[in-house]
Amino acid sequence: xxxxxxxxxxxxxxxxxxxxxxxxxxxxxxxxxxxxxxxxxxxxxxxxxxxxxxxxxxxxxxxxxxxxxxxxxxxxxxxxxxxxxxxxxxxxxxxxxxxxxxxxxxxxxxxxxxxxxxxxxxxxxxxxxxxxxxxxxxxxxxxxxxxxxxxxxxxxxxxxxxxxxxxxxxxxxxxxxxxxxxxxxxxxxxxxxxxxxxxxxxxxxxxxxxxxxxxxxxxxxxxxxxxxxxxxxxxxxxxxxxxxxxxxxxxxxxxxxxxxxxxxxxxxxxxxxxxxxxxxxxxxxxxxxxxxxxxxxxxxxxxxxxxxxxxxxxxxxxxxxxxxxxxxxxxxxxxxxx
Amino acid sequence: xxxxxxxxxxxxxxxxxxxxxxxxxxxxxxxxxxxxxxxxxxxxxxxxxxxxxxxxxxxxxxxxxxxxxxxxxxxxxxxxxxxxxxxxxxxxxxxxxxxxxxxxxxxxxxxxxxxxxxxxxxxxxxxxxxxxxxxxxxxxxxxxxxxxxxxxxxxxxxxxxxxxxxxxxxxxxxxxxxxx
Ligand SMILES: Cc1cc2nc3c(=O)[nH]c(=O)nc-3n(C[C@H](O)[C@H](O)[C@H](O)COP(=O)(O)OP(=O)(O)OC[C@H]3O[C@@H](n4cnc5c(N)ncnc54)[C@H](O)[C@@H]3O)c2cc1C
Ligand code: SF4
Ligand code: FES
Ligand code: FES
Numbered sequence: 001x002x003x004x005x006x007x008x009x010x011x012x013x014x015x016x017x018x019x020x021x022x023x024x025x026x027x028x029x030x031x032x033x034x035x036x037x038x039x040x041x042x043x044x045x046x047x048x049x050x051x052x053x054x055x056x057x058x059x060x061x062x063x064x065x066x067x068x069x070x071x072x073x074x075x076x077x078x079x080x081x082x083x084x085x086x087x088x089x090x091x092x093x094x095x096x097x098x099x100x101x102x103x104x105x106x107x108x109x110x111x112x113x114x115x116x117x118x119x120x121x122x123x124x125x126x127x128x129x130x131x132x133x134x135x136x137x138x139x140x141x142x143x144x145x146x147x148x149x150x151x152x153x154x155x156x157x158x159x160x161x162x163x164x165x166x167x168x169x170x171x172x173x174x175x176x177x178x179x180x181x182x183x184x185x186x187x188x189x190x191x192x193x194x195x196x197x198x199x200x201x202x203x204x205x206x207x208x209x210x211x212x213x214x215x216x217x218x219x220x221x222x223x224x225x226x227x228x229x230x231x232x233x234x235x236x237x238x239x240x241x242x243x244x245x246x247x248x249x250x251x252x253x254x255x256x257x258x259x260x261x262x263x264x265x266x267x268x269x270x271x272x273x274x275x276x277x278x279x280x281x282x283x284x285x286x287x288x289x290x291x292x293x294x295x296x297x298x299x300x301x302x303x304x305x306x307x308x309x310x311x312x313x314x315x316x317x318x319x320x321x322x323x324x325x326x327x328x329x330x331x332x333x334x335x336x337x338x
Numbered sequence: 339x340x341x342x343x344x345x346x347x348x349x350x351x352x353x354x355x356x357x358x359x360x361x362x363x364x365x366x367x368x369x370x371x372x373x374x375x376x377x378x379x380x381x382x383x384x385x386x387x388x389x390x391x392x393x394x395x396x397x398x399x400x401x402x403x404x405x406x407x408x409x410x411x412x413x414x415x416x417x418x419x420x421x422x423x424x425x426x427x428x429x430x431x432x433x434x435x436x437x438x439x440x441x442x443x444x445x446x447x448x449x450x451x452x453x454x455x456x457x458x459x460x461x462x463x464x465x466x467x468x469x470x471x472x473x474x475x476x477x478x479x480x481x482x483x484x485x486x487x488x489x490x491x492x493x494x495x496x497x498x499x500x501x502x503x504x505x506x507x508x509x510x511x512x513x514x515x516x517x518x
Contacts, residue, residue, distance in 0.1 A: 001380065004360075009339070009359075011405075035400050035401070036382055039382075043380060054404075056405060104470070106466075107388055107470045108397065110394050231469065
């Protein structure tokens with residue numbers, strides 16, 4: 001049996017209590033929301049916190065408020081099922097609804113939260129294994145060892161950012177509100193991440209992600225495409241979020257293209273997005289943008305399917321996502337469908 | 339850290355004293371003797387441990403009892419009413435939707451939650467909703483058909499079971515789409 005290691009469980013009712021408790025627990029403590037990422041990791045001994053501070057009893061963290069016209073605030077503990085089916089999210093922030101609806105499976109989406117998804121641990125075939133499996137190959141530097149088994153000469157860990165929601169949130173221009181002992185700060189969703197498979201978040205471990213703030217949605221259209229082996233259960237091995245704002249005559253006034261699961265953080269394809277600015281989307285332009293957007297994708301052999309295929313599919317999925325938004329025919333389907 | 343908890347399971351209050359780090363799956367099976375909830379991957383990757391919390395399917399292998407103290411928990415033991423099987427159980431039996439039976443408790447509870455929300459699901463709705471429950475015997479088609487049969491009977495669109503051990507009930511014509 002894979003059992004959880006022992007811990008003390010605290011169930012604060014308010015954010016202030018939670019901030020105090022996680023601060024007091026120090027390095028021994030961890031936050032938990034839905035537990036769908038943390039508990040499997042604890043069962044495999046990637047983490048053995050002595051104290052868990054459970055966030056799901058804090059009522060305010062579950063709220064979704066606002067409108068697409070004013071902007072939306074989504075509490076960190078809103079479940080993925082709630083985010084995926086919320087009318088205001090579907091109307092104004094379609095990429096996020098599609099991404100939340102493409103995470104894992106229906107029961108996991110009833111449990112997993114948006115905040116937990118944004119803080120999801122990075123993944124690697126050599127890391128997401130049981131303690132005994134990892135021990136048998138001598139461990140790696142992300143946990144219990146000192147070398148990288150994917151790139152043995154490398155001084156760093158290349159585990160993959162595998163959250164579906166992060167690329168969508170970044171493409172939509174979201175910001176996140178963080179509250180810790182030192183007070184409150186708001187950072188862009190893009191700035192929440194670091195290009196490091198081990199220290200992948202820029203926030204302090206005792207800072208609580210409180211809500212995700214989405215700007216007014218006027219004029220923006222967005223989509224999310226996810227590549228994985230099965231149509232359910234599987235983490236993304238590629239995620240593509242695209243958001244476009246078009247003006248009169250279909251001229252693109254603003255564009256964001258973000259790739260997930262191709263690096264230790266979501267990758268913002270700034271140069272590719274620049275190519276569409278001030279242009280109308282044609283099949284030819286879309287082909288060039290997709291090529292440019294896929295260039296930063298440098299898959300390593302630490303996720304499902306082959307490196308070459310994943311690299312090629314980055315171009316294909318950016319192309320499909322842009323064709324979808326441009327109203328051109330495309331293969332496949334957005335979201336996690338297959 | 340041991341905790342004393344009162345859990346509401348299948349309409350009954352059950353007192354239990356267990357370490358806080360024991361999962362709901364472990365407490366149901368090991369402390370409360372409710373072994374109908376099956377223990378599969380323990381990592382969220384199979385769905386066989388599915389139970390309903392306030393009517394919503396969740397995975398008991400990734401739930402702590404302390405997190406669901408004030409909620410109504412339904413396990414497979416709570417599906418039949420006073421010795422009478424739930425219509426889904428009847429349809430599963432008639433159509434052979436249980437082979438080894440390991441995924442069946444989770445499938446039934448997930449399917450119940452679907453029919454409580456949507457009495458007339460299309461084939462795509464059933465398969466999307468059950469996409470978190472793996473059947474290692476891969477008997478998916480019969481499972482989808484059994485859910486549709488139970489739904490059709492509840493709506494009065496299919497004959498009730500005869501109960502005389504006669505020929506198996508007719509399958510419900512597919513409402514739309516193809517099998518997946
Ligand atoms: C079989 C399986 C398949 C999965 N497939 C996918 C998938 O396809 N795509 C995907 O993106 N994810 C997937 N997941 C991962 C996970 O289910 C989701 O990412 C989920 O949204 C995590 O949310 P949670 O609330 O359960 O996080 P938790 O497990 O509670 O927490 C995850 C991490 O975030 C931290 N944390 C949680 N909430 C906060 C907060 N408010 N502030 C600060 N830190 C916080 C925790 O300390 C922990 O480190 C899968 C998981 C499983 C088991
Ligand atoms: S990328 Fe290297 S160091 Fe990081 S988890 Fe994988 S094997 Fe370990
Ligand atoms: S045992 Fe819970 S999902 Fe497999
Ligand atoms: S009937 Fe055997 S696992 Fe589904």
